[in-house]
Structure formats: structure tokens, C-alpha cells
Amino acid sequence: MSWLDIGAIDDIPLRGARVVKTALGCVAVFRTDDNEVFATSDRCPHKGGPLSEGIVHGRKVTCPLHNWVFSLESGEAQGADEGQIATFAAKVEQGRILLDGAALQARTAA
Amino acid sequence: MSKKHLVIIGAGMASGRALEHLLDANKDAYDVTLFNAEPRGNYNRIMLSPVLSGEKTYEEIVTHDADWYDANGVTCRFGESVVSIDREKKIVTGENGDVAYDKLLIASGSAPFIIPVPGKDLDGVIAYRDLEDTNTMITASAKPGAKAVVIGGGLLGLEAAAGLKARGMDVTVLHLMGHLMERQLDEAAGYLLRRALEDKGIEIKCQASTSAILGEDKVEAVLLDDKTVIPADLVVMAVGIRPETRLANDAGLSVERGITVNDQMVTSDPDILAVGECVEHRGALFGLVAPLYDQAKVVANTLLGEAAEFAPKEVATKLKVTGCDLFSAGDFAEGEGREDIVFRDPARGVYKRLVLEGNTLVGAVMYGDTADGNWFFGLIKDKTDISEMRETLIFGPAYQGGASVDPMAAVAALPLDAEICGCNGVCKGQIVDAIQAGATDLGAVRATTKASASCGTCTGLVEQVLASTLGDDFVMPAAEAVCGCTDLSHEDVRRLIKSKELKSQAAVWQELGWNTPNGCHVCRPAINYYLLADWPLEYQDDPQSRFVNERRHANIQKDGTYSVVPRMFGGMTTPDELRAIADAADKYNVPTVHVTGGQRIDLLGVRGEDLPAIWRDLNAAGMVSGHAYSKGLRTVKTCVGKDHCRFGTQDSSGLGVKLEKHLWGAWTPHKLKLGVSGCPRNCAEATCKDIGVVCVDSGYEISVAGAAGMDVKQTELLCKVTTEEEAMEVISAFTQLYRENGKYLDRIYKWVAKVGLDWCIAQVVDDLENRKALAERFEISQSVYRDDPWAKLATPEEAPKFAPMANLNLEAAE
Ligand code: SRM
Ligand SMILES: Cc1cc2nc3c(=O)[nH]c(=O)nc-3n(C[C@H](O)[C@H](O)[C@H](O)COP(=O)(O)OP(=O)(O)OC[C@H]3O[C@@H](n4cnc5c(N)ncnc54)[C@H](O)[C@@H]3O)c2cc1C
Ligand code: SF4
Ligand code: FES
Numbered sequence: 001m002s003w004l005d006i007g008a009i010d011d012i013p014l015r016g017a018r019v020v021k022t023a024l025g026c027v028a029v030f031r032t033d034d035n036e037v038f039a040t041s042d043r044c045p046h047k048g049g050p051l052s053e054g055i056v057h058g059r060k061v062t063c064p065l066h067n068w069v070f071s072l073e074s075g076e077a078q079g080a081d082e083g084q085i086a087t088f089a090a091k092v093e094q095g096r097i098l099l100d101g102a103a104l105q106a107r108t109a110a
Numbered sequence: 111m112s113k114k115h116l117v118i119i120g121a122g123m124a125s126g127r128a129l130e131h132l133l134d135a136n137k138d139a140y141d142v143t144l145f146n147a148e149p150r151g152n153y154n155r156i157m158l159s160p161v162l163s164g165e166k167t168y169e170e171i172v173t174h175d176a177d178w179y180d181a182n183g184v185t186c187r188f189g190e191s192v193v194s195i196d197r198e199k200k201i202v203t204g205e206n207g208d209v210a211y212d213k214l215l216i217a218s219g220s221a222p223f224i225i226p227v228p229g230k231d232l233d234g235v236i237a238y239r240d241l242e243d244t245n246t247m248i249t250a251s252a253k254p255g256a257k258a259v260v261i262g263g264g265l266l267g268l269e270a271a272a273g274l275k276a277r278g279m280d281v282t283v284l285h286l287m288g289h290l291m292e293r294q295l296d297e298a299a300g301y302l303l304r305r306a307l308e309d310k311g312i313e314i315k316c317q318a319s320t321s322a323i324l325g326e327d328k329v330e331a332v333l334l335d336d337k338t339v340i341p342a343d344l345v346v347m348a349v350g351i352r353p354e355t356r357l358a359n360d361a362g363l364s365v366e367r368g369i370t371v372n373d374q375m376v377t378s379d380p381d382i383l384a385v386g387e388c389v390e391h392r393g394a395l396f397g398l399v400a401p402l403y404d405q406a407k408v409v410a411n412t413l414l415g416e417a418a419e420f421a422p423k424e425v426a427t428k429l430k431v432t433g434c435d436l437f438s439a440g441d442f443a444e445g446e447g448r449e450d451i452v453f454r455d456p457a458r459g460v461y462k463r464l465v466l467e468g469n470t471l472v473g474a475v476m477y478g479d480t481a482d483g484n485w486f487f488g489l490i491k492d493k494t495d496i497s498e499m500r501e502t503l504i505f506g507p508a509y510q511g512g513a514s515v516d517p518m519a520a521v522a523a524l525p526l527d528a529e530i531c532g533c534n535g536v537c538k539g540q541i542v543d544a545i546q547a548g549a550t551d552l553g554a555v556r557a558t559t560k561a562s563a564s565c566g567t568c569t570g571l572v573e574q575v576l577a578s579t580l581g582d583d584f585v586m587p588a589a590e591a592v593c594g595c596t597d598l599s600h601e602d603v604r605r606l607i608k609s610k611e612l613k614s615q616a617a618v619w620q621e622l623g624w625n626t627p628n629g630c631h632v633c634r635p636a637i638n639y640y641l642l643a644d645w646p647l648e649y650q651d652d653p654q655s656r657f658v659n660e661r662r663h664a665n666i667q668k669d670g671t672y673s674v675v676p677r678m679f680g681g682m683t684t685p686d687e688l689r690a691i692a693d694a695a696d697k698y699n700v701p702t703v704h705v706t707g708g709q710r711i712d713l714l715g716v717r718g719e720d721l722p723a724i725w726r727d728l729n730a731a732g733m734v735s736g737h738a739y740s741k742g743l744r745t746v747k748t749c750v751g752k753d754h755c756r757f758g759t760q761d762s763s764g765l766g767v768k769l770e771k772h773l774w775g776a777w778t779p780h781k782l783k784l785g786v787s788g789c790p791r792n793c794a795e796a797t798c799k800d801i802g803v804v805c806v807d808s809g810y811e812i813s814v815a816g817a818a819g820m821d822v823k824q825t826e827l828l829c830k831v832t833t834e835e836e837a838m839e840v841i842s843a844f845t846q847l848y849r850e851n852g853k854y855l856d857r858i859y860k861w862v863a864k865v866g867l868d869w870c871i872a873q874v875v876d877d878l879e880n881r882k883a884l885a886e887r888f889e890i891s892q893s894v895y896r897d898d899p900w901a902k903l904a905t906p907e908e909a910p911k912f913a914p915m916a917n918l919n920l921e922a923a924e
Contacts, residue, residue, distance in 0.1 A: 016654050
């Protein structure tokens with residue numbers, strides 16, 4: 001993996017998210033109440049809602065458009081809804097957020 | 111044969127233990143030279159906190175004294191730092207000269223991290239690492255009335271704060287994160303800890319970011335990002351540690367964040383070993399002594415040529431502050447496939463949380479009663495299968511092996527002639543018969559058998575009979591709980607927030623026994639509203655607990671763009687405002703401009719990133735947010751009234767403007783819309799609003815609880831008043847009554863249907879004193895919230911947060 005520094009953890013509000021633009025489309029980077037970070041596709045598989053604008057609770061996010069709930073870890077829709085969002089490796093080191101650059105820049109050439 | 115020479119850099123806790131193992135196993139293997147930058151030998155660093163608080167003296171925490179080094183033939187060079195290592199010549203250089211080595215052991219520990227703010231080098235700014243720091247704190251606390259600020263609400267910071275407080279200083283702890291010790295504790299335990307420390311008189315500020323330390327030649331105060339200034343005679347920085355790797359770096363050893371070692375604790379140079387907080391092992395760093403002691407054993411074995419491997423284990427944390435019992439171990443973050451068992455006893459201030467993954471325990475956090483901590487820690491370390499004791503696990507070892515009491519099983523085992531309902535003499539057999547005849551819910555059983563229809567205390571039993579008879583077909587009815595995170599209803603929660611004076615989300619989660627760490631998208635917005643409505647001055651609104659529209663202060667559209675609606679008070683506008691709106695629409699390529707049903711103009715299709723800029727433009731033209739997205743005041747619709755209309759009786763648009771200027775910014779349980787019509791012809795449709803005013807010759811008819819959305823309903827008369835001032839006061843008071851009592855997401859008409867219009871009339875019309883008090887409380891809240899959110903978010907600090915935090919496409923192209 002090649003880790004890419006995308007910013008400081010404090011750039012994201014606690015229980016919030018920000019977006020990173022990538023070759024694969026917008027990626028939402030979440031910060032949970034426990035100060036963990038997760039990166040997933042920003043696009044809800046239901047009708048394309050921007051997940052980075054959802055409410056973050058525990059390790060889950062609720063889509064702002066029609067309240068589908070996704071696990072930030074597995075990307076799976078919770079409860080009765082069926083759907084999956086892509087997840088990307090992310091970690092925090094000394095207050096900086098690192099994303100797996102290899103996965104995200106994979107298709108930059110195209 | 112002459113003995114080999116071992117040189118050790120650092121006489122800390124790790125090297126002290128390694129020396130013991132080495133000398134115990136073979137006294138004759140090495141001649142040892144021990145360097146230490148501190149002017150002393152090994153002592154128990156973790157006991158500095160009891161020394162600080164006065165519970166112990168330095169002498170009591172020394173682990174190796176002069177006699178010990180003497181007896182073991184260790185050459186001590188204390189108070190002397192090693193300045194370099196020459197790997198070719200195998201020599202280390204100390205401040206007072208060189209020593210040759212056959213084997214070198216680096217045990218230099220870590221260095222406290224100092225946040226790089228202006229003033230960090232002032233006299234009176236210290237870290238908390240060694241005896242010197244401890245003595246500085248003790249000396250500072252001797253001055254009467256002295257004030258200390260501790261930066262960092264982790265283990266070290268809190269121990270420093272408690273020690274300084276015990277010595278009589280005024281202490282404030284500044285913590286960057288949302289709750290204390292966030293790496294070891296979840297929010298609930300963090301809250302209890304905070305409360306206990308506050309009870310000791312320590313002031314705690316979370317989410318406090320230090321921007322500078324102020325002072326001429328010594329520290330005088332700390333300045334926060336939010337411009338708060340906190341006076342200080344002493345500042346203790348306890349924000350973290352960094353492995354001390356300078357020597358290793360200079361010597362060209364492999365160093366990542368710490369000095370890299372293999373499982374044998376050998377660095378990239380086979381003759382140099384490292385141990386303690388200075389090392390990095392398989393990507394992990396260390397900050398607690400338990401794993402260092404394991405490393406010390408391995409290092410001693412390696413030095414003696416014996417096989418040994420260091421394998422990191424789980425660690426447990428305890429805070430050494432008298433009266434704050436807490437314990438945390440393992441991984442307690444929520445997660446996929448993980449389940450929580452939570453136990454809360456608010457009255458005793460006890461909180462325990464176990465985190466399970468499958469059949470094993472992976473984490474434990476407890477506060478207040480930590481007696482079972484080590485038992486749980488053992489289960490975590492050994493990965494014990496806990497499926498057998500799962501039901502009673504949280505009660506600890508004392509409860510294991512005893513007979514468990516399952517209420518369902520007990521009811522199922524009752525004979526058919528057992529009496530269930532005492533009031534009506536109904537036995538189990540009758541209920542079972544009724545169920546089998548088709549009475550499959552509580553209501554039906556009540557109707558057919560009368561069981562639980564009187565005093566109701568047997569309701570639970572009846573439900574259990576239903577459950578045991580119907581099996582999976584029966585769904586136990588919950589009292590309409592807020593959501594899955596709690597069994598409490600909205601009404602209970604509102605009542606408890608007031609009666610128990612709960613003023614933070616953490617307090618609600620803890621005191622009311624929430625079963626999730628921080629709620630969900632259903633309860634969190636409701637709790638956020640209740641807290642801000644009940645404690646306008648104490649509670650700080652939390653944008654992250656709001657639906658996107660209220661966080662972005664615009665309406666999200668199906669394509670992810672936003673709509674922007676500037677306020678037009680009372681539906682009045684000016685050519686200048688209209689021009690500014692037109693200019694903004696042009697400038698930001700707004701695809702759709704719509705005149706809304708609320709007498710103002712909606713700009714639809716604005717890109718999220720453009721929001722701060724378009725607001726800035728609209729602000730510049732004197733406009734503010736229309737809150738077209740809020741559970742709060744929306745619009746006050748008016749007709750033109752007596753200034754123009756031949757039928758108008760009063761200045762309806764004037765009153766509408768006044769009302770909107772008075773009410774705007776207020777948050778309410780659901781949206782709030784008003785209308786003011788100048789005569790009973792009612793052109794402003796006032797009689798289908800939440801609150802409507804119809805002007806008549808003799809004054810103003812105020813009516814409430816109308817609806818014109820999913821339901822359509824005419825308003826009901828609240829009262830008739832003669833002056834505008836009275837109308838304003840009644841409407842303020844009624845709005846406040848709704849704010850204080852309404853259930854989140856009940857429009858006024860739904861709420862009035864529950865509490866009754868008569869009760870509302872008694873509160874705001876008949877009881878004049880109460881009316882005044884309600885109106886005053888509304889005004890107190892408005893002193894905080896009658897404020898334009900756009901202006902706040904369009905600032906240079908906030909605006910960038912609307913844009914992506916990074917653009918990897920650009921970086922790739924560069
Ligand atoms: C913009 C507007 C339509 C228009 O172009 O005229 C509008 C647009 C929306 N209305 Fe409305 N309502 C608008 C006037 C009304 C009115 C008429 C009025 O205010 O006089 C009503 C009937 C009165 C009432 O409030 O009940 C109305 C009853 C609703 C309802 C049903 C509420 C109810 O309790 O029955 C909803 C759904 C809700 O709030 O849960 C709703 C929800 C919405 C939302 C916010 C849906 C959503 O959640 O995204 C729409 C946002 C569109 C957007 O993206 O901007 N809108 N909506 C009007 C804005 C008025 C304003 O200036 O603020
Ligand atoms: C106040 C306090 C409370 C703590 N409480 C706990 C607790 O409750 N539980 C727990 O598990 N842990 C606790 N810790 C952490 C624990 O003390 C450390 O993990 C442990 O001391 C690390 O041991 P070490 O030998 O790696 O480093 P240290 O004990 O720091 O020893 C390193 C030594 O090397 C010396 N040195 C560094 N560079 C040089 C050089 N170039 N030349 C010569 N000498 C040098 C330093 O002066 C220092 O004396 C606490 C720490 C502090 C400060
Ligand atoms: S009526 Fe329905 S579609 Fe039209 S704006 Fe209101 S909510 Fe949207
Ligand atoms: S678009 Fe996400 S829930 Fe509908």
C-alpha cells in the first residue's frame with residue numbers, strides 16, 4: 001500500500017465527514033466519536049445521496065436523503081435495506097489522515 | 111577470559127527490569143556501564159503521580175539504589191547524556207568521554223511532545239515526565255492562589271491535574287477532544303470521569319484548542335482558539351509522547367516512528383539492542399510498562415544468547431487518581447459483528463461496557479466499580495469462550511455458575527390454573543384459551559378476558575403469556591420509545607432532562623442508560639433539540655447531531671445540490687434585495703428560481719461548495735438565512751393590510767415583520783409557520799398556520815394549531831387581544847410553551863391535540879405571570895439563537911470546510 005496524506009484529523013468534525021476527490025469519484029472520509037477514520041464511496045447506492053452529509057453514529061452513517069444506514073467498516077447497508085458501498089483503507093498517524101493511495105489512484109491514467 | 115562490555119543508554123523502567131533479569135541469570139556475562147541523563151538511577155516513574163499528590167515520597171519509589179549498583183558491579187554515569195554512537199568503532203560518546211562496547215542497549219524512553227504554539231518556551235511551561243517536572247509542580251503549588259493549566263486530558267494530564275489540585279492549586283484541564291481519555295474510554299465513561307474530577311473542583315474544558323501561551327518572561331495565561339484567556343502561573347503540557355530516537359537516527363539505525371526492533375529486540379545493527387518506549391515493534395509503539403517488562407525479559411535472554419521472542423499482549427489502563435475508579439482494556443470501539451453489553455447504575459455512578467465479538471470478549475470499559483476489571487482482562491487476553499456465561503457476564507465472576515433467572519421460562523412453566531390478574535381473577539388457562547381463539551395482542555386479551563384491564567401491574571405477565579404461547583409470532587410492544595437506542599419515550603426523556611438537570615449529550619446517554627455510544631440519526635437530533643431548548647445558555651448546539659439541511663443551512667436536493675432561500679421578513683422585499691438575488695442567481699449559475707408558497711424566493715441548484723460565497727453576497731445586500739430548512743421559525747406570511755387594502759383593519763404586514771424579526775432563528779420541535787391577515791377575508795391564509803393572527807377592528811384574534819400539509823385543519827382560537835404588544839407577548843409565550851413541552855417532530859396541531867387547547871389557554875392567556883415568564887425564557891434563548899447562521903459559516907475559517915478536503919486527481923496530475 002502507498003499511504004497518501006490527505007489532511008489533519010481535525011479538519012473533519014467529530015462525528016462528521018469530509019469529501020476527497022479521487023479518480024474513482026468522491027470518497028467520504030468519516031471521523032467517529034472514538035476518533036477513528038473510515039473512507040467509503042460518497043455515493044449512496046439507493047439514489048446517489050451524498051453520504052458525507054449524513055449523520056455519523058457509532059461506526060455507521062445514515063444517508064441524508066432517505067435514511068439508509070451503512071456500516072463504515074464493511075460498507076454494508078444495515079437493517080432491511082440491501083446495498084453496499086465501497087470502503088477504502090484509512091488510518092491516522094500523528095494526527096494526519098492517510099488513505100490507501102494505490103487503491104484510489106488506480107485508474108488515474110484512464 | 112575478559113568479560114564482554116555492555117553499555118546501556120538510559121536508566122528507566124525498561125532497562126532497570128532488563129538489568130535485573132540479566133544479572134539474575136548470569137552475573138558474570140557482562141561488565142555493565144549505565145548512562146542516564148537524569149542525575150539518578152532507576153525509579154518507578156509511574157509512581158511520580160503519588161509523589162506529586164503527596165501520597166508518597168521520592169525515596170519510596172526508588173527501585174535501584176547506590177548499594178544495588180555497587181553490589182552488582184554496574185558502572186554508573188548518572189547525570190550524563192550519551193551524545194553519539196560510533197557503530198564502526200563500537201564506541202559511545204558521553205558528555206564526559208567515550209566507552210567502548212561489545213553490546214549496546216538503547217533504552218532512552220520517550221520525550222514529551224510539546225505543541226508548537228507561541229510561548230511554549232516561557233518559564234513556567236513544563237512537561238510531565240521526570241522528577242524535575244514533579245518538583246517544579248510541587249514548588250509552584252506552594253504559592254497561595256496559584257493557578258495551573260494542564261493541556262491534555264489523557265492519563266498523564268489528569269494525574270497531574272489531580273495532584274496539583276490536591277496541593278491546593280486552581281486547576282483547569284484543556285482537552286482537544288470531545289471527552290477525556292478518549293483513547294482509553296468511551297464517551298460514557300469519559301463523562302463520569304469528568305463529573306468526578308469536576309466534583310473535586312477541577313475545571314475541565316473539552317474541545318479546547320490552545321492557540322498561544324501568553325506572558326512576558328514567564329507564563330501568565332493561556333489563549334484558546336475561541337479567544338478565551340485563562341490565567342496561569344504554571345502550564346503543564348501532557349499531550350503525548352514521542353519515542354526518543356535521536357541517537358539511533360544519527361547512528362543510521364533503522365528508525366520509523368521508534369527504533370525498529372525484531373522479535374528478539376535487536377535493531378538493524380546486530381550488536382545494538384533496544385528496549386522500552388523508544389522502540390517500534392511490528393509497527394506498534396508502547397506507552398505503558400506491562401509490555402516493556404516483557405521486552406526486558408526478552409532483551410536479557412538475547413544478550414545471553416538464549417532464544418526468546420517478544421509477543422505483544424493486550425494492555426489494560428487504570429488511572430491513578432484517588433476517587434476515580436476506572437479501568438479499560440482491549441478494543442472497545444463499536445463495530446461490525448460486535449455487540450455491546452452495557453450496565454449502568456446512574457445512582458451509584460457505575461458504568462460498565464463489555465464488547466463482544468462472536469463468543470469472545472474483546473474489550474471492557476468500566477467506571478465506578480472496577481473490582482472485576484482484572485477478571486475481564488483475563489477473559490480478553492485468553493480469548494475465553496464466554497457463550498455459556500453470556501447472560502450474566504456483566505455481573506462479574508461472582509455470578510458465574512449460579513442458577514440464572516429467566517422470566518420467560520418461569521412464566522412458561524406456570525400451571526394453567528395459576529392466577530395472572532389478581533384484580534379480575536383471571537388465570538393463565540383463560541388467557542391461553544383467549545389467545546388461541548385469536549386474541550393475539552394485549553388489547554385483544556384485555557378486551558376478551560379483562561386481564562390487566564384494571565390496575566395494570568400484571569401487564570408484563572400477560573405479555574409473557576402471550577409471548578410463550580405465540581412464540582415468534584408475538585412482538586413485545588415497547589412503550590413508544592424514542593428509537594432503538596432507549597426504552598424511554600420522548601416525554602420521559604424531556605422530563606428527565608429537566609428534573610435531573612442533564613446538560614450535555616453525554617449526560618443523557620449515561621444517566622438515562624442509552625444502549626448505544628452516541629445515539630443514532632433518530633434520537634440524536636431530538637436530544638440535541640431538547641438540550642438546547644431547555645438549557646439555551648449552558649448547552650452548545652451540536653451541528654453533527656443535525657440533519658444535513660440544518661448543518662449546511664440550505665435544503666439538500668435530490669442531486670446533492672442545495673437550495674438557498676434568503677429571508678424576506680413578512681414577505682416584504684425591496685428592489686435592491688431583488689437585484690442582489692438576481693445577481694447571485696447569475697453569478698452562481700442557479701438553474702431554477704422559484705417563488706415559494708411562503709412569500710419569498712428560492713434559488714435551487716446551488717453547488718455545496720458555493721454556499722458560503724452566495725451567502726456572503728446575500729449578506730452584503732442585508733439579507734439573512736430564511737431557515738427554509740429548519741425545525742424552527744420559517745415564515746410569517748402577511749397580506750398588505752390597512753396601508754393599502756380598502757378592507758384592512760390593522761397593519762398586518764407591519765405586525766408580520768415584527769413577529770418574524772422577533773421569532774427568527776428560534777428552534778422548535780418541528781417547523782413553525784405563522785400568518786397575519788388584515789381582515790377576516792384572510793388573504794394570508796392565517797387560519798391554517800401553526801399560529802395565525804386575524805386582524806379585526808377591535809384588535810387581534812390569535813388562533814393556533816392549524817395545518818395545511820399532509821393534514822388540513824383550521825386553527826382554533828387561543829385568545830383575542832387589543833394591542834400589538836400583547837399579541838407579540840402571547841405569541842412568544844405560546845411558542846415557548848411549545849418549545850418546552852412539544853415532542854420532537856410534532857407540529858403544533860399534533861402537540862395541542864395531546865396537551866389540550868384548554869391547558870394552553872390556562873398557561874398563556876389566563877396566567878399572566880406565567881405568560882411573562884415564558885416570554886422571558888423565550889427571549890433568553892433568542893439572545894443566543896437570533897443570529898444569522900450564514901454569516902457565521904461564510905467566514906474565512908468556516909467556508910473552506912464546505913469544499914473537499916483534498917483532490918487526489920490534481921495531485922496525481924501534478
Ligand atoms: C420551497 C417550498 C415549495 C415552493 O417552492 O413553494 C417547499 C419545499 C419543500 N417542502 Fe414544503 N415547501 C414550501 C411551502 C410549504 C407549505 C406552504 C406554506 O408554507 O405556506 C406547506 C403547507 C403548510 C405546512 O407547513 O404544513 C408545506 C408543507 C410541507 C410538508 C408537510 C408538513 C406537514 O406537517 O404536513 C413537508 C414535509 C415535512 O416537513 O415533513 C414539506 C417539506 C418540504 C421540503 C423541505 C422537502 C424536503 O425535506 O426536502 C421541500 C424542500 C424543497 C427544496 O429543496 O427547496 N413541506 N410546504 C415552499 C417553501 C416555503 C418557504 O418560503 O419557506
Ligand atoms: C507521571 C507518569 C505516570 C505514568 N503512569 C503509568 C501507569 O500508571 N502505568 C503504566 O503502565 N505506565 C505509566 N507511565 C508510563 C511509564 O512510566 C513508561 O512507559 C516507562 O517509564 C517507560 O520506560 P522506559 O525505560 O522505556 O523509559 P523511561 O522510564 O522514560 O527511561 C528512559 C531514561 O533514559 C534517559 N535517557 C534518554 N536519552 C538519553 C541519553 N541520550 N543519554 C542518557 N540517558 C538518556 C532518560 O533521562 C530516562 O531517564 C507513566 C509515566 C509518567 C511520566
Ligand atoms: S409538495 Fe412535495 S414535491 Fe413539492 S416541494 Fe413540497 S415536498 Fe417537494
Ligand atoms: S439516496 Fe441514500 S437513502 Fe436514498
